Amino acid sequence: MNAKKSSFFDHVWDFFCSLKLAISTLILLALTSIIGTVIQQNANPQDYVREYGETAYRIFSALNFLDMYHSWWFLTLLTLFAVNLICCSIKRLPRILKLVNQPNLDPDERFYKTMANGGELTVGLAPEKVRDRLAEFLGRKFARPRVAEGEGIIQLFAQKMPWARFSVYVTHLSILVIFLGAILGTVWGYKAYVNIPEGSSTDKVWPRGSDTPIDLGFEVRCDRFEVQFYPGGMRPKEFVSDLVVLENGREVEKKTIEVNNPLTYKGITFYQSSYGPMGDPQFHFKVRERATGKTVTVVAHKGQPVRLPGGQAFRVADFTEHFQTFGSAARIEMLPDLAGKNPAGRSRKSFVVLQKFPEFDAQRGGEYIFSLLDYKQRYYTGLQVAKDPGVWVVWLGCFFLVAGTFSAFFLSHRRLWVTVRAEGGKTHVRYGANAHRNQAAFAIWFEDFARDFEESLKK
Amino acid sequence: MSSVNLFNFTTIAYFSAMILFVGYLVTRKEGVSLVANIATWIGFVLHTGAIGLRWYESYQMLGADGRAPLSNLYESVVFFAWTIVLIYILLDLKYKQRAVGAFVVPFAFLGMTWAQLNLNDAIDPLVPALQSNWLTYHVITCFLGYACFAVACGVSIMYLIKSGKEQNNAESTPAGGVMSLFPSIRVLDDINYKAIMIGFPLLSLGIITGAAWANYAWGTYWSWDPKETWSLIVWFVYAAFLHARFTRGWVGRKAAWLSVFGFAATIFCYLGVNLVLSGLHSYGGG
Numbered sequence: 248m249n250a251k252k253s254s255f256f257d258h259v260w261d262f263f264c265s266l267k268l269a270i271s272t273l274i275l276l277a278l279t280s281i282i283g284t285v286i287q288q289n290a291n292p293q294d295y296v297r298e299y300g301e302t303a304y305r306i307f308s309a310l311n312f313l314d315m316y317h318s319w320w321f322l323t324l325l326t327l328f329a330v331n332l333i334c335c336s337i338k339r340l341p342r343i344l345k346l347v348n349q350p351n352l353d354p355d356e357r358f359y360k361t362m363a364n365g366g367e368l369t370v371g372l373a374p375e376k377v378r379d380r381l382a383e384f385l386g387r388k389f390a391r392p393r394v395a396e397g398e399g400i401i402q403l404f405a406q407k408m409p410w411a412r413f414s415v416y417v418t419h420l421s422i423l424v425i426f427l428g429a430i431l432g433t434v435w436g437y438k439a440y441v442n443i444p445e446g447s448s449t450d451k452v453w454p455r456g457s458d459t460p461i462d463l464g465f466e467v468r469c470d471r472f473e474v475q476f477y478p479g480g481m482r483p484k485e486f487v488s489d490l491v492v493l494e495n496g497r498e499v500e501k502k503t504i505e506v507n508n509p510l511t512y513k514g515i516t517f518y519q520s521s522y523g524p525m526g527d528p529q530f531h532f533k534v535r536e537r538a539t540g541k542t543v544t545v546v547a548h549k550g551q552p553v554r555l556p557g558g559q560a561f562r563v564a565d566f567t568e569h570f571q572t573f574g575s576a577a578r579i580e581m582l583p584d585l586a587g588k589n590p591a592g593r594s595r596k597s598f599v600v601l602q603k604f605p606e607f608d609a610q611r612g613g614e615y616i617f618s619l620l621d622y623k624q625r626y627y628t629g630l631q632v633a634k635d636p637g638v639w640v641v642w643l644g645c646f647f648l649v650a651g652t653f654s655a656f657f658l659s660h661r662r663l664w665v666t667v668r669a670e671g672g673k674t675h676v677r678y679g680a681n682a683h684r685n686q687a688a689f690a691i692w693f694e695d696f697a698r699d700f701e702e703s704l705k706k
Numbered sequence: 707m708s709s710v711n712l713f714n715f716t717t718i719a720y721f722s723a724m725i726l727f728v729g730y731l732v733t734r735k736e737g738v739s740l741v742a743n744i745a746t747w748i749g750f751v752l753h754t755g756a757i758g759l760r761w762y763e764s765y766q767m768l769g770a771d772g773r774a775p776l777s778n779l780y781e782s783v784v785f786f787a788w789t790i791v792l793i794y795i796l797l798d799l800k801y802k803q804r805a806v807g808a809f810v811v812p813f814a815f816l817g818m819t820w821a822q823l824n825l826n827d828a829i830d831p832l833v834p835a836l837q838s839n840w841l842t843y844h845v846i847t848c849f850l851g852y853a854c855f856a857v858a859c860g861v862s863i864m865y866l867i868k869s870g871k872e873q874n875n876a877e878s879t880p881a882g883g884v885m886s887l888f889p890s891i892r893v894l895d896d897i898n899y900k901a902i903m904i905g906f907p908l909l910s911l912g913i914i915t916g917a918a919w920a921n922y923a924w925g926t927y928w929s930w931d932p933k934e935t936w937s938l939i940v941w942f943v944y945a946a947f948l949h950a951r952f953t954r955g956w957v958g959r960k961a962a963w964l965s966v967f968g969f970a971a972t973i974f975c976y977l978g979v980n981l982v983l984s985g986l987h988s989y990g991g992g
Binding site for chain 2: 266267269270274276279280281282283285288316429438461477482483484485486505506507516518519520539631632633635638641642645648649652653656657
């Protein structure tokens with residue numbers, strides 16, 4: 248009964264340690280991950296119903312396909328992946344530790360026969376002399392050897408990069424570290440957003456998918472927002488916000504943020520992410536009365552009538568910053584005057600004024616000649632706000648992942664044994680070496696090494 | 707001479723190299739393979755010069771807004787082709803197996819042809835999201851990784867052809883004919899493994915630099931965007947490949963197939979996601 252029970256647990260344990268589980272999990276993760284790239288994640292139910300129909304929507308929903316990367320079954324797969332990593336490390340680490348910490352210091356002929364690289368020779372030097380020469384040679388050309396002396400026998404053992412054996416486990420551990428970092432960020436961090444109009448401030452931000460704001464514990468003010476465009480087009484060059492952090496009304500931090508250049512204060516980072524207009528722009532026009540040559544400067548808001556000196560009125564019907572390639576343009580509409588009389592003359596009722604070409608409107612032949620001096624548009628800046636105390640743990644894990652894989656693939660634990668034995672007045676030297684990675688390259692290196700090795704014992 | 711002209715000459719050089727490599731397989735003359743290699747080298751030098759020239763041109767056109775030529779689909783395809791040839795040249799210096807050229811250089815040629823014929827080669831300044839040094843690190847690591855996978859895929863196809871032939875022949879004698887020019891299946895298997903061994907850490911670095919950039923640009927290092935997810939799928943496939951090496955029953959043909967699937971996933975990650983799915987990485991409208 249007992250034996251049977253333990254064998255059952257052995258089976259379970261072996262299952263969780265197995266390479267087959269690792270490969271199956273990796274392939275399952277790869278296959279299932281595709282679902283979330285084909286079906287849009289976290290969209291509105293209406294959108295799904297429109298795209299796939301009611302029944303399919305129900306099925307997808309039941310299978311958690313609509314937020315699959317956070318579904319119980321995907322998280323189970325990831326957990327299985329983690330458990331597999333932990334179990335196989337627990338199973339193998341003691342063996343590797345033993346191999347590194349307790350190397351065979353008493354190799355016999357059978358042991359030498361297992362090695363792909365080696366040789367033997369007999370020299371005239373005394374064993375002690377051989378020992379000293381080899382210790383010097385190995386220290387210079389390979390690694391300082393450990394020497395064990397017995398009855399008529401001297402054993403030397405030298406190794407390089409024994410720690411390379413652990414790089415696989417560093418890689419495996421790094422994935423667990425990344426998971427840990429992600430969990431820390433999920434539990435103690437948040438992703439939020441906030442829109443701040445130019446000139447105002449906020450001490451609250453809104454987390455994604457929630458109506459309850461988060462208190463920052465300080466205030467953030469946006470003094471200015473600006474979009475810059477590349478010359479001659481609508482291609483944005485930079486979005487810039489001047490942010491000020493206030494604690495109890497005092498300015499404690501100031502930074503101009505742009506995309507790819509955020510502001511961090513007390514572990515909370517503000518990223519430039521979007522922007523939008525606040526209310527309508529304010530325009531300054533210079534208006535010249537053609538008949539009299541009298542010129543006035545007027546302020547206008549979009550849609551609101553503005554009275555001109557001659558009794559007539561106009562309004563800015565429309566405005567764009569990009570009128571074809573001409574830049575900022577306002578469409579002006581002449582309004583009936585107070586007496587209800589329509590604008591006189593042969594001028595059109597509505598026309599376009601370009602900021603770049605102040606004299607353009609003169610060609611229209613209207614009663615008034617408009618030129619757009621400038622306009623002021625107030626914006627709000629859209630900020631992503633993130634707090635992620637786990638992010639450094641994630642980077643640490645990433646560092647170990649890359650360092651671990653590079654060293655697991657390209658660094659090799661190399662070991663060398665030498666047995667020196669007195670034999671009828673002469674000394675017999677038997678040596679052998681192996682590498683745990685890239686044996687082909689090691690064999691080439693060993694050829695040269697063996698020549699120098701034997702050379703050092705002659706003369 | 708503009709960079710676009712120079713890229714055309716590059717394409718012609720790769721085309722000649724490809725024809726010559728096939729000619730080598732048909733004629734089995736060492737001399738032909740040497741000429742094919744020289745054509746590849748010439749193409750690579752022109753290619754490198756053209757990328758440098760395009761970089762210089764961006765400063766002439768955009769002044770201070772000039773940038774490394776790594777930002778739109780055209781430039782990325784051209785760079786991908788460059789990395790594939792680079793990896794082939796390194797492989798040739800180490801293994802001297804020129805038959806591999808017939809299965810690798812065509813990838814570079816196809817890429818260049820597609821870029822020259824179908825893609826928009828305008829040099830536009832960078833939109834704000836792309837103005838980051840991370841762009842360069844991210845693109846270089848990703849494409850070096852992809853190129854290793856391309857080479858691994860080419861070699862795996864050779865493996866499948868050769869081992870298939872040898873399976874069909876009653877006795878397990880090495881295949882004759884064109885096959886005799888192929889490296890032995892052991893060497894093919896070894897090159898496949900080595901290429902993926904180099905590509906995998908590079909892909910990991912590519913994913914990590916992308917994550918670091920995303921975190922710096924909008925505060926989320928991972929958002930399960932289709933591009934991100936597909937890069938992870940590719941990572942999973944090659945991780946499975948690397949582990950499969952240690953399991954009996956997964957070496958040989960199965961491993962070669964896994965390498966081919968891995969590269970198919972890589973290409974989908976690179977192009978399919980942009981052409982079929984939606985998300986970040988719009989390649990600046992390229």
